[in-house]
Amino acid sequence: MRLEKIKKLSVLVTEDILCNSCGESCKGERNFNGLIEAQVVSSYDSTHLTYTNEYCFSLCEKCLSKMFKKFKISPNVNDDDKKVFDSYLSSKGKK
Ligand SMILES: [Zn+2]
Secondary structure, three states, X not given: OOOOOOOXXXXXXXXXXXXXXXXXXXXXXXXXXXXXXXXXEXXXXXXXXXOOOEEEEXXXXXXXXXXXXXXXXXXXXXXXXXXXXXXHHHHOOOO
């Protein structure tokens, strides 16, 4: 015989993640968007960060986009969805 009892459980839910740069929310319609809770650990020979410290931060998409535009070398962009779509169009003779 099973004896049962209803228990209330507490669940920790992340309601929002704020961008460390602008302070705005990283919340999208379904996910948190941008660079979320990135971690950087400086080493003993670090020259610009305090050595052996661990930095954790988030950047929203708007701030990431601004940062990418300041790069001297643009980040590589992997656009697999576009390649698949272009391949599909080519197979259908539409491109
Ligand atoms: Zn931001």
